[in-house]
Amino acid sequence: MREEILSLKNQAIAQISAAKSAEDLEELRIAYLGRSGKLTELFKRIKSVPSEEKKLVGVLINEAKNALTSLLSERKNSLKESARDWFDPTIPGIKPPRGHLHLVTHAIDEIANTFAQIGFVRVRYPEVEWDWFAFGGLNMPKDHPARDEWETFFVEGLNHPKFGEMVLTPQTSSGQLREMQRVKTPPIRMINIAKCYRRQIDVSHFPMFHQFEGLVIDEGISIAHLKGTLDYFARNFFGKERKTRLRPFHFQFTEPSFEVDITCGICEGKGCKVCKGGWLELGGAGMVHPVVLKNGGIDPSKYTGFAFGWGVERTYMMKSGLSIPDIRLLYSSGLQFLRQF
Numbered sequence: 001m002r003e004e005i006l007s008l009k010n011q012a013i014a015q016i017s018a019a020k021s022a023e024d025l026e027e028l029r030i031a032y033l034g035r036s037g038k039l040t041e042l043f044k045r046i047k048s049v050p051s052e053e054k055k056l057v058g059v060l061i062n063e064a065k066n067a068l069t070s071l072l073s074e075r076k077n078s079l080k081e082s083a084r085d086w087f088d089p090t091i092p093g094i095k096p097p098r099g100h101l102h103l104v105t106h107a108i109d110e111i112a113n114t115f116a117q118i119g120f121v122r123v124r125y126p127e128v129e130w131d132w133f134a135f136g137g138l139n140m141p142k143d144h145p146a147r148d149e150w151e152t153f154f155v156e157g158l159n160h161p162k163f164g165e166m167v168l169t170p171q172t173s174s175g176q177l178r179e180m181q182r183v184k185t186p187p188i189r190m191i192n193i194a195k196c197y198r199r200q201i202d203v204s205h206f207p208m209f210h211q212f213e214g215l216v217i218d219e220g221i222s223i224a225h226l227k228g229t230l231d232y233f234a235r236n237f238f239g240k241e242r243k244t245r246l247r248p249f250h251f252q253f254t255e256p257s258f259e260v261d262i263t264c265g266i267c268e269g270k271g272c273k274v275c276k277g278g279w280l281e282l283g284g285a286g287m288v289h290p291v292v293l294k295n296g297g298i299d300p301s302k303y304t305g306f307a308f309g310w311g312v313e314r315t316y317m318m319k320s321g322l323s324i325p326d327i328r329l330l331y332s333s334g335l336q337f338l339r340q341f
C-alpha cells in the first residue's frame, strides 16, 4: 500500500501544480481530499492493512494529506496574485498625507533662533522639580502670599530633606538656579524654553503651557543691557519698527522688577482699538535679586544679572496676529483646527 500512497501523492502534486484556476483547484481538492476523495478512500482501507504495517501507512497518508493541503492553499494564493489588475506605472502616485510641526513648536524654534543669534544658549531643566528651585530659592518663602499667583501642582508624598516638596514647574524661572549651579562661574547667557504647569483652565489659561526664560549674568550687567536685549528681540521677532518699554512692577526674584510692553503692531504706538494706548504687555523681567544670586552660588558683590520670563503661546499670538479665541484649542488635538497653520 506504501507505493500506492506515494504515487497517488505525486500524481496529485503534479495536477495541483498544473491547475490554472481556483475552480480547478477546488475540483482537485474534492477529488483527493473530499469525503469520498482518493486519499480519503486510502484512509478507510487502513483497517485491512496487516497490523505491523498499520502505523507506517497511517503516517504516510497523513503526510500526503498535509502536503496536498498546503500546496492547494499556496497555489490558491498565487493564482489570486496573478489575477490582480495589471499595474500601470504611468499613473501618478497617491501622495500620503503630509503632517507639519505644531504651532507652538514653530514658536519655540523661532524664539530660540532669535536669541541664539546674540549668543543665548538653549538649556533644558527638569519639569518635575523641587520647591526650592521653583520658589524657595527664588526668594519666595513658604508662606509668602506672592506664591498664590502660581497655582501649583504638587506631587504628593515626595519630599526632599533640603529642597522640600516636589512640584510640576510652574515657571521657567526654576532654570535660573539650575543654570547658576551648573555654570558656577559667570558669564551666563541662557534661554530656557519649557513646559509650565498651573492649576488653571479657561479660555486664556491651560494647565500646561510654555514659557521662555532669559538669564544673563556677568560683571557689570545693568538695566541698559536688559533694555538692549528686549529691544533687539522686539525688532527681530516682531518687526523693525517695534520698541519696548519697562514698567515698574514687583517680583520676589528680581529687584528692580518690570513688566515689559511692546509698541502695538497695528498703530505703531499711537493708540488704537486693539491696544488701547499704544502698548501691549509682553511679560515680566528684572535685575536678578542678590539673594537669588547667592542661592545659585554666585557672589552678588562681584556679579549682576538680568532675567525675563514670558509665555510662548501669548508672545507668538502677538507676533502672528492670530487671535485664537480659546487657548485650549491649541492642545485639543483637533486636526481641523491644527491643520490651518
Ligand code: DAH
Pocket (backbone or CB within 6 Å): 170, 171, 172, 173, 213, 214, 251, 253, 254, 283, 284, 285, 286, 287, 306, 307, 308, 309, 310
Ligand atoms: N516667572 C514669572 C512668571 O511666571 C515671570 C518672570 C518675571 C520671569 C520676572 C523673570 C523675571 O525672569 O525676571 O510669572
